[in-house]
Amino acid sequence: MSYRLLATCIVLAIVFCAQGRAAGLHAAADSLQAYGISVKNIEVDIGSGAEGGHDLQLRAAQLLWPEFDLQLSELHAHCPLEPEADSWRCAGQARLRVAAAAKPVEAGFIATLEHGRLNLQLNRAPARLTLSQQGDDAGARWQLQLRQLPLDWLSDLLRASWPALSRIEGQLAVDAELPPSATAPLQLDYSLRDLGFDTQDGRSAAAHLSLAGKLDVTATTPWRLHHRGQIGGGELLQGGLHVAFADHGTRLDFQLSPERDAYRFSDVVYDDPGVLELKASALVAPADDLPLRELHVDSLVAVLPQAQQRYLGSLLALAGWSELASRGRVTARAQFDAGGIASAAARLDGVDLDEAKRGIGIKGLAGELEWRRTGTAPPGQLAWQSATVHSLPLGAARTQWHSHDGALTLSQRTQIPLLGGSLDLERLDLHPTAASGERLQAGLALRGVDLAALSQALGWPRFGGKLGGAVPELRYADQRLELTGGLMLNVFDGTLNVTGLALERPFGVLPSLSADIAFEQLDLSLLTGTFDIGGITGRLSGYVRALRLVDWQPVAFDAQLQALDGGRISQRAVNTISSVGGGGIAAGIQASVLKLFDTFGYARLGLGCRLQNAVCHMRGLDADGARYTLVEGRGLPRIQIVGHQSEVDWSVLVERLKAAASGTKPVIN
Amino acid sequence: MRHLRTMLLSLSLVLLSACVTINVYFPAAAAEKAAEQFIGTVIGEAAKDAEIKPPPRPPQAGLLDFFIGSAQAAEPDLNIQTPAVRDIQARMKQRFDSVLTKALAAGSIGLTRDGLVAVRDAAAVPLAERSGLNQAVAEENRDRKAVYSEIARANGHPEWEAQIQSTFAAQWVQQARAGWYYQDASGAWKQR
Numbered sequence: 001m002s003y004r005l006l007a008t009c010i011v012l013a014i015v016f017c018a019q020g021r022a023a024g025l026h027a028a029a030d031s032l033q034a035y036g037i038s039v040k041n042i043e044v045d046i047g048s049g050a051e052g053g054h055d056l057q058l059r060a061a062q063l064l065w066p067e068f069d070l071q072l073s074e075l076h077a078h079c080p081l082e083p084e085a086d087s088w089r090c091a092g093q094a095r096l097r098v099a100a101a102a103k104p105v106e107a108g109f110i111a112t113l114e115h116g117r118l119n120l121q122l123n124r125a126p127a128r129l130t131l132s133q134q135g136d137d138a139g140a141r142w143q144l145q146l147r148q149l150p151l152d153w154l155s156d157l158l159r160a161s162w163p164a165l166s167r168i169e170g171q172l173a174v175d176a177e178l179p180p181s182a183t184a185p186l187q188l189d190y191s192l193r194d195l196g197f198d199t200q201d202g203r204s205a206a207a208h209l210s211l212a213g214k215l216d217v218t219a220t221t222p223w224r225l226h227h228r229g230q231i232g233g234g235e236l237l238q239g240g241l242h243v244a245f246a247d248h249g250t251r252l253d254f255q256l257s258p259e260r261d262a263y264r265f266s267d268v269v270y271d272d273p274g275v276l277e278l279k280a281s282a283l284v285a286p287a288d289d290l291p292l293r294e295l296h297v298d299s300l301v302a303v304l305p306q307a308q309q310r311y312l313g314s315l316l317a318l319a320g321w322s323e324l325a326s327r328g329r330v331t332a333r334a335q336f337d338a339g340g341i342a343s344a345a346a347r348l349d350g351v352d353l354d355e356a357k358r359g360i361g362i363k364g365l366a367g368e369l370e371w372r373r374t375g376t377a378p379p380g381q382l383a384w385q386s387a388t389v390h391s392l393p394l395g396a397a398r399t400q401w402h403s404h405d406g407a408l409t410l411s412q413r414t415q416i417p418l419l420g421g422s423l424d425l426e427r428l429d430l431h432p433t434a435a436s437g438e439r440l441q442a443g444l445a446l447r448g449v450d451l452a453a454l455s456q457a458l459g460w461p462r463f464g465g466k467l468g469g470a471v472p473e474l475r476y477a478d479q480r481l482e483l484t485g486g487l488m489l490n491v492f493d494g495t496l497n498v499t500g501l502a503l504e505r506p507f508g509v510l511p512s513l514s515a516d517i518a519f520e521q522l523d524l525s526l527l528t529g530t531f532d533i534g535g536i537t538g539r540l541s542g543y544v545r546a547l548r549l550v551d552w553q554p555v556a557f558d559a560q561l562q563a564l565d566g567g568r569i570s571q572r573a574v575n576t577i578s579s580v581g582g583g584g585i586a587a588g589i590q591a592s593v594l595k596l597f598d599t600f601g602y603a604r605l606g607l608g609c610r611l612q613n614a615v616c617h618m619r620g621l622d623a624d625g626a627r628y629t630l631v632e633g634r635g636l637p638r639i640q641i642v643g644h645q646s647e648v649d650w651s652v653l654v655e656r657l658k659a660a661a662s663g664t665k666p667v668i669n
Numbered sequence: 670m671r672h673l674r675t676m677l678l679s680l681s682l683v684l685l686s687a688c689v690t691i692n693v694y695f696p697a698a699a700a701e702k703a704a705e706q707f708i709g710t711v712i713g714e715a716a717k718d719a720e721i722k723p724p725p726r727p728p729q730a731g732l733l734d735f736f737i738g739s740a741q742a743a744e745p746d747l748n749i750q751t752p753a754v755r756d757i758q759a760r761m762k763q764r765f766d767s768v769l770t771k772a773l774a775a776g777s778i779g780l781t782r783d784g785l786v787a788v789r790d791a792a793a794v795p796l797a798e799r800s801g802l803n804q805a806v807a808e809e810n811r812d813r814k815a816v817y818s819e820i821a822r823a824n825g826h827p828e829w830e831a832q833i834q835s836t837f838a839a840q841w842v843q844q845a846r847a848g849w850y851y852q853d854a855s856g857a858w859k860q861r
Contacts, residue, residue, distance in 0.1 A: 166792060202791025202799065235796060242800035317804040320811055509815040510753050512822070548822065551753040555823055612825065614751065 036219060037065045039075075046081070054081040056090055063096075073097045074104065079111065087114035094122065098156065126150065126171075134177075142178035144188075149173070151195065162286060164204070170195035186217040195234065209234030209245070213252070225256040242314035249273055261285055262293060275306040295336040302330045304351065320508060327352040328365070340433060343377070345370040358507055359391040369401055369408070373433060377403035379411065387416075392457055394418055399425070407431050419457065421448030421467070437477030444471040444483075451491055463530040465491030469498070479505045492530075494522035494539070510550055517544040524563055532661050533576045538567025538605065554611060554650075562606035562621070566634055568599045576660040577630050577641050580607065580618075580653065601635035609653075616648045695832050703820070704833075704840040711761045712844050713770070751823055757812050768805040778806060779850030779858055784817065784838030785810045789850055789858055813837075 027044045041061035049055035060075040079092025091110040098105060107124035122129040127149040134141045149172040151158075159165050176188030191212035198205045213229020231250040236243050251271040257264050262285035270278040278301075283294035302308075304326040308316070316324055328351030334344040347368045354361035364385030370377040383398040395417025402411050410428040426443040451465035469487030476482075486499035496519040504512045522540040529535065540563045547557040569577075606621035607630055620628035620643055631641040769786065772778040772794070779789040786806050794802055817837060821830040842851045845861045853859050 196796075198792050198796070200792060202788070202794065205792075205796045205799065207796040237796055237799055240803060314800045314804070317800075318807045320808065322804070504818070505815060509811045510757065510819055512819070550751060550819060550823070551756075553752060555751050555753075556825070613823070 037063065039063045049080045055079070056081050056092075071099070077109065079109070087112055089113075102156070127153070141180065144174065144176045144178060146172065146174040151192075164199040164201065166198050166200045168195075168197040170197075170209070183218075183220060186215075186219065188215050188217070189213070190215060203237075203239050205237045207235050209236065211252075222258045226254075227256065228253045240315050240318045241311070243311055246272060246275070246310075259283065261287065272307075272310070275303055275310055277301040292336070293338060295334075297332065297334045300330075300332045300334075302332075304328050304330065321355065323355060323357055325352075325354045325356070339373070341373065343370070343372040344432075345377075348382070354388075359388060360507065362387040364396075367399075371403045371406075371408045371430075371432065373406050375405070392418065392454070394423065406433055418446070418449055419453040420450030421446065423449075426470075426472075437475065440474070440476045442474040444474060445469065446487060451489065461530050461532070463491065463526070465489060467491075471501070479508060481506050492522040492524075492526040492540075494520055494541075496520075496522070511552070512548060512550040513552075514549075515544075515547050517547060519543070524567065528573060533657070534572030534574070534660070535570040535599070536563070536567060536573045536605070537569075538563040538602075539565055555614075556611050558608075558610045560606070560608040560619075562604070563602075564604050564606075566601065566603045567605075569602050569605070569631065569639075570599050571597065572660075574600065574631070574639065574641065576657070577605075577607070579656045579660055580630070580643070580648075597637060600633060600637060600639045602631050602639070603634040604632040606630065611650055614650045616650050616653050618643055618646055618648055695826075695829055697832075697836070700829075700833055700836040701840065704837045705844070707758060707816075708837065708840045708844050710758060711765055712846075713762070713765065751819070754816055754819055754823075757816055761809065761812055764805055764809055768802065769809060772802055772805075773849045774846070776848070776850050776860075777802065779852065780838075780841045780845055782838055782852040782854060782856060784834045784841060785813055787852075 025044070025046055027042075029042045030040065032039045032042055039060050039062070041059075043057075043059040045055075045057040047055055047057070056077075056079050058075075058077040061073065063072040063075060064070070073096070075094075075096040077092065077094040079090040082089045082091075089110070089112045092108070093106060094109050095104045095106045097103075105124075107122045109123065110121045112119045117133040119132040120130070128147045129149075130143075130145040132143045132145075134143050151168045151170045151172055155165070155168050158168060171193045172190065173193075174188055174190045176186060179186050189212075191210075193210055195209040195211060196205075196207045210232035211229055212232065213227055216226040218224040229252050230248075231245050231252055233247040234245055236245070249272075251269060254268040255266045257266075262283050264281070264283050266281045268278070268280045268282065270276070270280075277299070279298040280300075281294075281296045281298070282292060284291050285293050302311075307330075308324070308326045313322070316322060329349040330351060331347040331349075332345065335342040345368070348365050351365040352361070352363045353365070354363075362384050365382070366384070367380065367382035369380040369382055379400065379402045381398060381400050383396070385396045387394040397414055397416040399414045400411035402409055408430040410425055413427075414425045415422045416425065424445040424447060426445055427441070428443075429441040431439050431441075446467060446469045449467040451467055452462055454467060455462050467487060467489045469485065471483040471485045471487075473484040474481065475484075481503040483501040483503075486497055486501070489496040489498070496517060498515050498517050500514065500516040502514045504510075504514075520541045524536040524538045524540050527540065540561055542559065542561040544557050544559040547559075548555050604621050608619035609616040610619075611617075618628065620630040621632060622629050626646065627642050627644045628646070629640065630643050631639060633639040769778065773780075773786075775793060777788065777790050777793045778786050781787045786809050788803060788806055791799055791802075817834040818827075818830050820833050821827050842861070845851055847861050849861045850858045851861065
């Protein structure tokens with residue numbers, strides 16, 4: 001945009017020069033053309049001034065530079081001519097209007113003509129523009145030097161092509177040698193210091209940006225601009241992207257030319273050494289709702305974590321992943337067009353990702369993947385050394401992929417080691433451009449997972465057994481992951497089935513899990529031994545329906561545990577069950593008598609709880625309103641445990657169970 | 670006569686809706702009360718003078734709580750005090766105190782009609798703080814969505830989520846301090 005002002009000055013100078021030699025004359029021209037610029041109604045007067053000197057008056061009605069959409073009017077300059085030895089000097093005031101309605105712009109100027117060479121200096125604090133003629137008459141060249149031009153002077157001009165711009169600040173300096181002809185390329189050095197801008201919606205903004213570089217401008221039709229420069233510090237905001245640039249050494253090169261109603265950026269090179277290197281081209285239409293019409297990322301090399309910290313930090317933070325730690329190197333290329341992403345390819349070398357707070361991580365991620373919206377892409381592979389999902393350790397695996405018509409598909413079944421068994425990816429299809437509920441299609445299986453290791457990993461009391469199961473269909477939509485099929489646990493010499501598994505916000509705020517659990521013929525002696533609540537023998541069956549864990553804590557379920565075939569129950573277990581029932585009533589037996597026996601026979605045992613609103617609604621084998629039987633005795637001494645608290649606060653119940661497990665006397669309300 | 674007909678019609682409509690929605694009736698008053706208390710705690714000394722704090726809940730008082738609760742529950746109660754929701758509430762309060770109250774007072778963010786917050790005038794925020802504010806708004810909205818969804822589910826009615834969200838939306842505006850911006854039903858920004 002600086003060209004506009006620059007051009008104005010150049011033309012003023014040229015016109016002024018042409019007339020400077022014609023002292024004592026009145027000259028007029030209807031129009032004058034140079035460099036694609038046309039000046040209309042030019043008048044030059046050299047008349048008598050004060051103290052016998054001469055006054056120079058220069059007027060032009062209009063100056064047009066269509067190439068840059070520039071239109072200036074009412075140009076006027078006036079100064080007393082001062083003859084000096086072999087030279088002329090003229091210092092005065094110049095004025096012009098940038099737009100018909102705008103206020104006239106005034107500037108002081110000093111023009112000197114020495115040995116037929118003109119030197120013109122325009123001053124308007126704090127800016128200074130100097131134009132000087134170099135070389136001989138045959139090959140006259142113009143040298144231009146602009147210093148400290150406040151960018152807010154150009155704000156109206158800039159707003160014409162970027163209406164959302166609300167504020168701009170900073171200073172521009174330019175050094176250029178003007179080309180001998182309109183078609184010859186213009187070369188200039190520029191520097192922008194302390195560039196800051198903002199837009200009305202505040203989505204694009206910059207502060208303290210420094211830019212310096214060289215521009216080659218070819219004023220052909222269409223014009224063409226070649227930029228080679230450096231970014232030296234400052235920060236930039238674009239939507240969710242916020243970048244604080246390095247103070248030195250970020251290279252930015254590109255070519256720019258108009259293409260119909262848009263601008264084509266080609267040969268874009270952005271190089272932040274040791275952090276990020278980008279080679280790209282783009283088609284940008286600033287007037288469009290989505291200005292980026294085309295983007296071809298020919299190569300992107302990102303070194304982690306530096307590139308994440310500088311370029312992705314703000315975007316990750318918006319998505320809630322501000323604490324992601326990364327390492328390694330990512331090379332990528334991609335193409336975007338009017339239909340969105342058209343193709344993408346990535347190569348990963350030794351990438352580690354880790355989000356400790358969520359217990360998610362992957363180490364030694366390496367491989368190459370390619371995806372195309374249409375057609376077929378070359379096959380790829382992706383391998384990793386280890387991974388963690390919600391604190392469960394997954395082993396090394398190598399996956400093979402292929403892409404066809406917008407789907408990235410796992411080529412063959414992959415086994416991922418998991419706690420002595422495996423998590424098998426039976427099938428996995430990713431459709432990045434599909435509707436939100438259809439982007440992921442997968443089928444999984446779990447085989448022979450060691451429950452002792454699993455319970456340890458989850459921080460539960462350790463118990464043995466194996467876990468297996470199949471999830472033939474996995475769906476993810478609206479932050480909800482649904483798993484059809486089910487898992488089967490061979491545990492405590494019985495079986496436990498988990499179905500209706502669904503995870504909400506699996507990696508977000510308040511992750512929650514829903515499931516239905518049913519179990520049969522669990523060996524109570526193994527189970528009670530594991531949880532250390534006193535020994536019971538017999539076989540336990542039952543269910544936990546509509547289980548809902550929020551943040552891995554139960555908030556709702558309907559559970560029924562029962563052993564109907566009888567067995568024996570230890571004194572400590574009697575206490576535990578009594579405490580759960582809330583009374584510790586062992587009907588018909590005195591506590592002192594009870595103490596004489598280690599175990600008792602029982603015919604039936606049953607305990608139920610429906611958890612809702614942090615309250616457990618208790619039940620037993622039967623219920624008659626206020627009371628319910630938890631244990632029905634058999635043989636002698638005959639015990640009968642009856643609960644009589646039909647509602648127990650869940651936190652109280654958990655406290656009681658913990659107290660029972662740790663052997664301290666339960667607190668009974 | 671016309672009055673009587675209108676009255677009879679409304680009465681029968683009320684009876685009809687009561688019949689149809691039995692058991693799935695949304696406890697509007699309870700939801701409003703829950704939202705009022707939740708938001709009062711987050712906003713701090715709100716439009717009201719005193720800070721509203723949920724009563725402390727010692728572990729041993731659980732049963733007592735229940736009986737008092739059931740005595741008051743003339744209509745279905747709406748429980749929002751799960752430990753996870755309480756954690757989020759504490760986090761939201763901290764975020765309000767450190768970032769959002771200031772931004773709301775400055776008008777750079779506002780309360781949306783769907784019970785969330787949105788950046789209203791980003792240009793009013795210095796660039797250095799804008800990215801942080803965007804992040805705070807995104808985090809706040811994630812927390813709020815989780816709370817609305819969780820309250821509905823914790824009470825056994827996932828389908829209530831939209832109603833809970835709009836109940837909260839009204840309460841956020843209700844308790845907004847003077848000068849804060851909020852969206853009216855058409856989505857236009859207004860000032861308290």
